[in-house]
Amino acid sequence: MIQKKYQVTIIGSGNWGSVAAKLIASNTLKLNSFHDEVRMWVFEETLPNGEKLTDIINKTNENVKYLPGITLGSNVVADPDLEHAVKDANMLVFVTPHQFMEGICKRLVGKIKGDAEAISLIKGMEVNPEGPQMISSLISKQLGVNCCVLMGANIANEIALQKFSEATVGYKEDEEVAQRWVQIFGTPYFHVSAVRDVEGVELCGTLKNVVAIAAGFVDGLEMGNNTKAAIMRIGLNEMKAFSKLMFPSVCDNTFFESCGVADLITTCLGGRNRKVADAFARSGGKRSFHELEAELLHGQKLQGVSTAEEVYEVLRQRGWQESFPLFKTVHEICVGRLPPSAIVQQSGNATQIPVYGRL
Ligand SMILES: NC(=O)c1ccc[n+]([C@@H]2O[C@H](COP(=O)([O-])OP(=O)(O)OC[C@H]3O[C@@H](n4cnc5c(N)ncnc54)[C@H](O)[C@@H]3O)[C@@H](O)[C@H]2O)c1
Numbered sequence: 007m008i009q010k011k012y013q014v015t016i017i018g019s020g021n022w023g024s025v026a027a028k029l030i031a032s033n034t035l036k037l038n039s040f041h042d043e044v045r046m047w048v049f050e051e052t053l054p055n056g057e058k059l060t061d062i063i064n065k066t067n068e069n070v071k072y073l074p075g076i077t078l079g080s081n082v083v084a085d086p087d088l089e090h091a092v093k094d095a096n097m098l099v100f101v102t103p104h105q106f107m108e109g110i111c112k113r114l115v116g117k118i119k120g121d122a123e124a125i126s127l128i129k130g131m132e133v134n135p136e137g138p139q140m141i142s143s144l145i146s147k148q149l150g151v152n153c154c155v156l157m158g159a160n161i162a163n164e165i166a167l168q169k170f171s172e173a174t175v176g177y178k179e180d181e182e183v184a185q186r187w188v189q190i191f192g193t194p195y196f197h198v199s200a201v202r203d204v205e206g207v208e209l210c211g212t213l214k215n216v217v218a219i220a221a222g223f224v225d226g227l228e229m230g231n232n233t234k235a236a237i238m239r240i241g242l243n244e245m246k247a248f249s250k251l252m253f254p255s256v257c258d259n260t261f262f263e264s265c266g267v268a269d270l271i272t273t274c275l276g277g278r279n280r281k282v283a284d285a286f287a288r289s290g291g292k293r294s295f296h297e298l299e300a301e302l303l304h305g306q307k308l309q310g311v312s313t314a315e316e317v318y319e320v321l322r323q324r325g326w327q328e329s330f331p332l333f334k335t336v337h338e339i340c341v342g343r344l345p346p347s348a349i350v351q352q353s354g355n356a357t358q359i360p361v362y363g364r365l
């Protein structure tokens with residue numbers, strides 16, 4: 007019998023997308039059931055020296071803009087043509103900032119192989135008048151594919167340097183498919199495990215970005231470690247309560263996986279959301295997130311501010327605002343309705359919130 011060979015394409019080539027390419031490319035070379043080549047769709051841009059990013063990646067094997075100084079692997083092929091990049095793939099890895107996914111999915115309808123499986127590494131959600139939709143669900147519905155997720159305490163630059171870390175794959179039903187994702191991401195320095203709780207894993211990764219913004223405010227206001235720990239604790243409670251209200255099937259244990267408490271800790275200590283929110287608070291809320299993101303992240307994108315807005319919209323639609331003082335306050339600070347110092351005054355009310363007692 008001829009063994010099926012899987013072809014992997016990565017849709018996205020930012021900081022994490024490039025590290026995902028490096029991890030997967032190191033494994034496809036070793037595993038017989040995968041084609042060596044890993045195709046990576048690049049949102050094309052021209053760099054200041056006039057060269058196309060795709061050409062530089064294919065020439066130097068390095069994403070000089072989003073992951074400088076790291077060799078991706080000679081079997082990573084950058085491709086600026088989205089439809090071309092996915093045409094032969096039966097394993098699709100989605101890893102772009104979440105705000106671009108609706109447009110990307112629209113372009114891919116009818117363009118992917120019938121046996122394709124997908125995984126989303128994207129931390130974020132979509133909210134429209136009909137309600138919220140997780141990104142894995144957007145991918146599944148628009149493209150008619152099964153979609154797992156991979157989330158965890160994964161600051162990309164640290165994994166690029168092969169420093170030990172862990173991640174969690176969330177899946178719906180098919181454990182064999184989940185194990186195939188574990189196989190192509192896992193390395194001796196990147197331990198991956200799978201849990202049957204796709205919504206719980208994805209909501210952990212999504213909601214921690216809102217808490218990271220709150221932690222950045224605390225840092226910018228120089229309020230100290232105890233305050234930051236309190237904000238993280240209150241944030242974790244809100245993450246759990248929100249996830250369970252959205253999806254009653256979400257498991258408590260998921261919050262103790264890498265995607266849960268570990269991601270919350272790393273992101274509140276060293277993530278980009280924390281960094282930009284710190285600068286915002288130091289400016290007294292006078293500089294915009296947009297301006298600070300461009301200045302501090304050099305093209306990388308912040309997810310926490312838009313996620314705070316999306317979560318706020320869900321709270322508004324469902325009348326849950328009073329049960330989620332931290333989530334609500336983060337958004338109100340981001341849009342300038344409250345000063346950064348409100349993060350402690352308002353979130354402190356969380357101790358009286360009955361919803362936590364019930365969950
Ligand atoms: N960087 C990390 O440490 C990290 C770790 C875990 C998860 N994530 C998540 O991974 C996802 C992707 O983040 P990242 O760090 O790889 O990206 P990034 O923020 O480093 O880079 C931004 C990317 O967006 C692309 N882009 C810009 N405009 C675009 C457009 N109009 N359409 C499509 N793409 C466009 C850019 O080319 C670039 O590849 C996010 O959901 C993030 O939360 C990131």
Ligand SMILES: O=P(O)(O)OC[C@H](O)CO
Nearest residue numbers: 158159160161277278279
């Ligand atoms: O840099 P951030 O804040 O986008 O966080 C990066 C990762 O999500 C941490 O796991």
